[in-house]
Amino acid sequence: MGALPELLRLELRRRLSDPLTLLTWVAIPLLMAGLLSAVFGPKGTGLPRARVLVVDHDRSFASQALLSALSNPRLEGLLEVELAEPEAARRAMDRGRASALLEIPASFGADLLANRPVRLQLHRNPAESILPQIAEEVLAVLADGGTALRAVLVAMVGDQRLFAEPPSLAQVTGLASSVYTLLDDPSTRRLLDPETLSVTHRHPPAKAASRSAVVGWFAPGFVVMALLFLAQGQSSDVQEDAAAGRLVRAFSFPTPPTVVMAGKAAALVAMGLFDGAVLAVAFVAALGWRPAAPVAVAATLVAAAAALVGLALLLRGLTRSLPAGNAATAGVMVGLGFLGGCFMPTQLLPGAFQAVARVVPTGWAVDALRLAQAGDDPGGIAWRLAALVLFAAVTLPLAARLEVRKAVTS
Amino acid sequence: MTDLLEVKDLVKRFRERTAVDGLTFRVESGEVYGLLGPNGAGKTTAVRMVTGLLRPSSGSIRVAGVDPFVEPLAARANLGWAGQELALYEDLSAVENLRLAATLGRLPRRETRSRAAELLDLVGLADRGRDRVESFSGGMKRRLHLAMALVHRPRLLLLDEPLVGIDPQARALLLDTIRRLAADGCGVLLTTHDMDDAERLCRRLGIIDRGRLLAEGTVAELQASLGERDALRLEGSFQAEAPPPLPEGVEVLACRDDELVVATLHGDEALPAVLAAAESAGVRVRRAALERPTLETLFLKLTGRELRD
Numbered sequence: 059m060g061a062l063p064e065l066l067r068l069e070l071r072r073r074l075s076d077p078l079t080l081l082t083w084v085a086i087p088l089l090m091a092g093l094l095s096a097v098f099g100p101k102g103t104g105l106p107r108a109r110v111l112v113v114d115h116d117r118s119f120a121s122q123a124l125l126s127a128l129s130n131p132r133l134e135g136l137l138e139v140e141l142a143e144p145e146a147a148r149r150a151m152d153r154g155r156a157s158a159l160l161e162i163p164a165s166f167g168a169d170l171l172a173n174r175p176v177r178l179q180l181h182r183n184p185a186e187s188i189l190p191q192i193a194e195e196v197l198a199v200l201a202d203g204g205t206a207l208r209a210v211l212v213a214m215v216g217d218q219r220l221f222a223e224p225p226s227l228a229q230v231t232g233l234a235s236s237v238y239t240l241l242d243d244p245s246t247r248r249l250l251d252p253e254t255l256s257v258t259h260r261h262p263p264a265k266a267a268s269r270s271a272v273v274g275w276f277a278p279g280f281v282v283m284a285l286l287f288l289a290q291g292q293s294s295d296v297q298e299d300a301a302a303g304r305l306v307r308a309f310s311f312p313t314p315p316t317v318v319m320a321g322k323a324a325a326l327v328a329m330g331l332f333d334g335a336v337l338a339v340a341f342v343a344a345l346g347w348r349p350a351a352p353v354a355v356a357a358t359l360v361a362a363a364a365a366l367v368g369l370a371l372l373l374r375g376l377t378r379s380l381p382a383g384n385a386a387t388a389g390v391m392v393g394l395g396f397l398g399g400c401f402m403p404t405q406l407l408p409g410a411f412q413a414v415a416r417v418v419p420t421g422w423a424v425d426a427l428r429l430a431q432a433g434d435d436p437g438g439i440a441w442r443l444a445a446l447v448l449f450a451a452v453t454l455p456l457a458a459r460l461e462v463r464k465a466v467t468s
Numbered sequence: 469m470t471d472l473l474e475v476k477d478l479v480k481r482f483r484e485r486t487a488v489d490g491l492t493f494r495v496e497s498g499e500v501y502g503l504l505g506p507n508g509a510g511k512t513t514a515v516r517m518v519t520g521l522l523r524p525s526s527g528s529i530r531v532a533g534v535d536p537f538v539e540p541l542a543a544r545a546n547l548g549w550a551g552q553e554l555a556l557y558e559d560l561s562a563v564e565n566l567r568l569a570a571t572l573g574r575l576p577r578r579e580t581r582s583r584a585a586e587l588l589d590l591v592g593l594a595d596r597g598r599d600r601v602e603s604f605s606g607g608m609k610r611r612l613h614l615a616m617a618l619v620h621r622p623r624l625l626l627l628d629e630p631l632v633g634i635d636p637q638a639r640a641l642l643l644d645t646i647r648r649l650a651a652d653g654c655g656v657l658l659t660t661h662d663m664d665d666a667e668r669l670c671r672r673l674g675i676i677d678r679g680r681l682l683a684e685g686t687v688a689e690l691q692a693s694l695g696e697r698d699a700l701r702l703e704g705s706f707q708a709e710a711p712p713p714l715p716e717g718v719e720v721l722a723c724r725d726d727e728l729v730v731a732t733l734h735g736d737e738a739l740p741a742v743l744a745a746a747e748s749a750g751v752r753v754r755r756a757a758l759e760r761p762t763l764e765t766l767f768l769k770l771t772g773r774e775l776r777d
Contacts, residue, residue: 064571068564075559303553310519311572311620312545318572466521 061313065321066328073292073329083291083329087284087337092344107138108157108189111147118167127200128160136192151181157189158182160197188406273345278427279400280341281334281359282420285366286395288333290387292326293370296461297380305465319458323367330363350433358430358439361446362423368453369394369419375460394420419449471530472497472546472624472655473518478527480513480679487513489679491527495624500646500656502670504663504763506771510679511659512552515626518657519549532623545574548622552629554609555616558602562593562612565601566619573620587615592641607638614642618649625649625656631665643669663763673763677771687763696761696769698735700742702728704753712749715741735760 074080110128114121128139142150144161151159159181163169169176180197182190299305299322309315338355341347349355370387377383395401397411398420404412415421426442429435473495480488488510495501505511516522518529520536520543529536536543556565566584575583588594591611601609614630627646631639646669650656660666666673667687674684683690703726706712711723714730718738722729728746732738735758746753 061571061574064577065568068560068568068571071564072557072559303551303555304557306516306521307549307551307555307616308572309521310544310547310549310551311569312541312574313572314541466516 061317062321062324065318066324069321069325070328073295073325083288083333084336086287087280087333088340090280090284090337092340107134107136108193109138109140109155110193111140111142111150111156111159112162113142113144113147113159114162115144115164116162116166120167120170121162124162124166124200128196133196137196151183154183154185156183157186158193160193191406273341273347274428274431275403277338277341277345277347278424278431279398279402281337281427282362282366282398282423283395283400284333284337285330285359285363285423286391286400286420288330289326289363289366289370290391292329293367293374293387294380294384295326296322296371297374297377297383300461300465301380305461309462309465315462316455316458319461320454323364323371323454323458326367326371327360327363330367331359334359334363347431349427349431351430351439354430354436354439354443355427357443358423358426358446361443361450362419362426364450364454365419365423365446366391368450368457371457372453372460375457375464378464394418397421399424419446422446422449470497471495472532473657474528474530475514475518476528478514478517478529479525480510480517480522481525487679488517488524491676491679491681493674493681493684495655495657497623497653497655498650499671500650500658500669502666502673503657503659503676504661504666504673504767505659505676506661509676509771511676512628513679514676515549515551515628515657515659518626519547520544545620546622547624547626548617548620549626550614550617550628550630552632554613556601556609556613559600561598561600562588562604563597565612565616569616569619575620583619587618590618590645591615607634610634610638611642611645614645623654625654627656627658629660629662630658631660631662639665663767667763675767675770682770683766690763690766691761692733696766697731697733698738698761699759700730700732700735700739701757701759702730702742702746702753703755704728704746704751706746706751712746712751714745718742 112125112128114125125139125141128137140156147156147159150156161179161181163177163179166176166178168174178197178201180190180194182194296305296319299308305318308318338347338359370391373386373390374383377386397407397415397418398404399407399415400420404415404421404424407415422442422445426439426446429439429442471494473493475494476492478488478491479486491510491514493501493503503511503514513522517524518531518536520529520531520540523537531543532546534543534546557568560568563584566587567580570580570583584597585594588597591614593608593611593615596604596608601612604612610630610633614627617625617627625646630646631642634642643665646656646658656669658666658669672684672686673690675682675690683693685693699721700718706723706725706728708723708725711720711728714720715738718730718732718741720728721731730742732742739756739758743753743756
């Protein structure tokens with residue numbers, strides 16, 4: 059393996075000797091980061107919010123509390139809540155001007171306090187998918203919080219039939235006193251605080267909370283996508299070498315063909331790492347991406363680059379010509395990018411696709427980056443890294459064998 | 469001289485097609501051995517098997533006494549291969565291409581620079597070492613291609629059509645380089661279908677077609693083995709109806725008033741006797757020419773005139 063460092067150096071020298079190609083590979087992720095920065099950065103309009111129209115048929119203390127919770131400043135980044143009259147709200151929904159319409163029934167407050175089942179109705183805009191989903195998720199979290207709050211209130215007040223009849227002044231005073239006592243209690247405040255109701259706000263950074271949340275949404279997928287495209291494009295070099303007779307000639311020297319192929323694969327992985335690192339740095343610098351576990355991010359980049367280069371070389375090895383290799387790698391890479399969650403979260407994919415996403419290298423890479431970004435579940439990161447390394451360990455030697463066989467028999 | 473390459477009963481089958489069919493030959497040190505054959509005769513397949521990259525269906529190969537399929541790296545350390553295709557990295561300089569070959573050839577790093585300079589000088593590219601190969605002419609590329617095969621000082625050189633597509637100057641330089649390598653003790657296996665190159669370079673020749681070795685030997689041996697005769701063409705005052713009496717073994721092919729053409733096995737030896745016979749018959753010979761059968765004649769006689777793909 060003594061020849062490997064020199065082979066790697068010469069392979070990189072070749073690739074770096076073409077500044078235009080190098081510039082293109084660096085420019086693509088930078089351009090993507092720049093565009094995203096322009097949209098979501100300090101001067102951008104930010105993440106699109108779900109416009110939720112609320113028709114309040116109840117207009118009680120409880121419905122007002124629900125509206126207040128939905129309009130909480132901490133949810134401003136996700137929801138734009140607007141109280142509307144029933145007819146105007148339906149017209150707006152018909153014209154697609156809102157993501158969702160929430161109807162609070164007339165008996166909402168009474169049912170809530172009487173411990174009867176409460177049903178809120180959310181009408182989703184069928185033309186949209188992600189934003190109504192956000193509204194629905196937020197509402198579900200608030201409903202859970204409301205249920206817990208009702209249990210606490212009922213326990214504290216101790217009278218489930220409080221509003222069955224008009225309360226006396228003494229009852230109202232007593233209730234007010236109980237509520238204030240309740241609100242002063244730190245354990246109750248935790249339930250009322252939306253911070254505990256929102257998963258996305260579990261680790262709120264001080265200033266760049268919304269920007270960081272936005273970049274965290276797409277950065278892992280984009281980094282893996284950059285690796286995919288680089289592996290697809292640069293691996294063509296191996297087929298060009300084979301077609302020009304350079305591979306078989308290299309194999310005729312007293313260096314094992316596997317070492318020759320290892321030099322080429324190492325150069326591709328190094329290029330992939332460079333490309334992925336440029337994109338990651340651009341996300342950090344321009345969009346405030348702050349992965350909680352940068353070492354895990356770096357390790358994932360290495361493993362993902364090796365796995366995707368292995369896959370690209372394997373596909374090249376299975377195809378007889380450069381055009382066939384280009385078509386096969388492009389098709390498979392785009393498919394894996396989609397399935398792996400590079401373009402959108404896998405949770406939004408149909409169930410069957412989600413099952414496939416769990417067993418593809420792009421899925422492992424994107425998930426590992428998301429976990430490293432959040433800085434939790436080291437076990438989850440570890441098994442995904444192991445899967446990527448194993449995938450590379452299988453595909454790279456297999457691709458080398460195929461390429462050697464093709465080169466000597468062509 | 470010792471055998472650097474021994475090929476015995478070599479067979480290679482690709483499914484139903486037999487590309488090489490019982491090939492046997494050897495190349496000695498200091499010898500240029502030419503393997504001649506039409507396109508698709510099995511020359512390149514045979515060479516690939518010699519490199520140890522393509523496993524034969526049967527038969528044996530020894531490179532400097534080493535079986536390339538038992539000890540491939542040891543065998544490859546003794547051979548340098550310059551295939552038909554110009555396998556160069558055009559985006560690298562000539563020196564960088566040689567460095568790559570030196571790395572693959574396991575040349576010690578400290579020798580790389582001096583060896584590259586030596587080889588560039590040998591192939592007449594000393595002043596172009598730093599230039600990218602993409603700026604080179606076809607002849608320059610072909611010379612660099614040869615230099616790369618020599619970088620690790622192989623004892624056996626495999627040259628597959630090394631003189632294709634180059635100008636007369638580059639051809640002369642390459643021919644001279646190959647002769648010098650052989651003079652230094654290198655064994656050279658040259659595959660070609662160019663008869664002139666083969667005649668100029670090769671001490672011995674093997675004519676191959678459809679994977680079989682049809683004939684082998686020096687040009688003179690091949691002529692003799694095929695019974696090809698020399699032609700003597702005499703210009704003078706002959707009588708078409710009455711050619712002069714000629715020595716035994718000399719046959720009249722044509723006789724006109726001003727020319728006599730005869731055939732004999734050893735033309736140079738028979739010429740004085742033929743001239744004397746003409747003089748005795750009262751013919752004044754103005755000019756005599758000896759015409760030997762060319763390698764091309766022999767080649768076509770052996771391989772036929774049918775076109776090959």
